[in-house]
Amino acid sequence: MDIQRVETYMKRVAESETKTFTPVGDKLKVGLDLGTAYIVMVVLDEENNPIACEKQAADVLRDGVVVDYLGALNIVKALKAKLEQRIGKELVNCAIAMPAGTDDSVKTHTYVAEGAELEVTAVLDEPSAANAIYQISDGVIVDIGGGTTGLALLKDGKVVEIADEPTGGTHLTLVLSGNYHIPFAEAEAIKQDYSRHREILPILKPVIEKMATIVKKNIVSKNVDTIYLCGGTCCLTGMEKIIEKETGIPTIKPADPFLVTPTGIAMNC
Numbered sequence: 001m002d003i004q005r006v007e008t009y010m011k012r013v014a015e016s017e018t019k020t021f022t023p024v025g026d027k028l029k030v031g032l033d034l035g036t037a038y039i040v041m042v043v044l045d046e047e048n049n050p051i052a053c054e055k056q057a058a059d060v061l062r063d064g065v066v067v068d069y070l071g072a073l074n075i076v077k078a079l080k081a082k083l084e085q086r087i088g089k090e091l092v093n094c095a096i097a098m099p100a101g102t103d104d105s106v107k108t109h110t111y112v113a114e115g116a117e118l119e120v121t122a123v124l125d126e127p128s129a130a131n132a133i134y135q136i137s138d139g140v141i142v143d144i145g146g147g148t149t150g151l152a153l154l155k156d157g158k159v160v161e162i163a164d165e166p167t168g169g170t171h172l173t174l175v176l177s178g179n180y181h182i183p184f185a186e187a188e189a190i191k192q193d194y195s196r197h198r199e200i201l202p203i204l205k206p207v208i209e210k211m212a213t214i215v216k217k218n219i220v221s222k223n224v225d226t227i228y229l230c231g232g233t234c235c236l237t238g239m240e241k242i243i244e245k246e247t248g249i250p251t252i253k254p255a256d257p258f259l260v261t262p263t264g265i266a267m268n269c
């Protein structure tokens with residue numbers, strides 16, 4: 001993997017949250033990522049140049065399954081409308097992804113996309129979507145999202161083993177909420193404020209170490225030489241160092257790990 005290439009590209013994707021770029025060609029590729037904590041839509045042009053991206057916090061999925069169809073639909077419709085207004089073009093197709101091992105819920109994801117008038121042209125598993133960005137042949141991709149720490153082991157570019165355990169960003173917010181005696185929403189805002197990451201990292205360290213333990217126990221004896229991080233929780237400044245120290249394995253994270261999977265999904269549209 002060329003980390004510099006990934007850094008430059010992901011910085012451009014992050015820029016497309018606030019700035020709309022002019023697409024090359026007519027085709028727009030959309031990645032729709034329905035997550036436990038966030039719904040994200042990334043738009044690329046036919047050469048995979050980032051065009052625009054929108055996200056919204058959401059509480060409409062549990063364990064990878066849509067549990068609030070109308071809630072999910074309304075968010076996707078609103079994100080689609082915002083993107084269409086920004087780009088000045090209708091979005092027609094999208095790709096979606098499922099957490100690895102949850103293929104049964106593909107229908108609920110598809111219904112949400114179709115309800116928002118997006119035709120689903122591709123269904124991926126999340127680690128393979130993330131690897132459209134990383135392009136690694138062997139190693140482990142660790143996705144730390146809202147609810148879980150997920151791992152996917154890759155051999156010759158294919159996902160050969162997965163694991164998913166329930167410790168994610170929500171648990172970190174709960175720890176902050178308890179520590180500062182403040183409501184969840186306030187703790188969530190502090191956690192997402194980069195200027196407070198230095199202050200909160202020591203408070204969150206035990207939970208991050210637990211995430212690292214999940215990674216370690218699932219890759220022991222698997223001959224893994226590098227850990228590639230993605231998922232919103234990995235935005236936390238310095239968490240890659242804790243994971244590297246706990247596992248003893250070099251750990252890489254790009255500038256904006258939040259957008260890796262949704263962008264990889266869009267590439268496959």
Ligand code: ATP
Nearest residue numbers: 035036037038145146147148169192231232233235
């Ligand atoms: P899951 O993968 O469990 O289904 P998801 O796909 O919704 O959840 P992501 O969108 O990858 O998960 O990440 C959401 C998590 O990222 C939330 O817990 C959120 O608090 C956290 N997060 C987002 N931005 C930041 C930030 N700047 N600093 C720390 N954590 C962040």
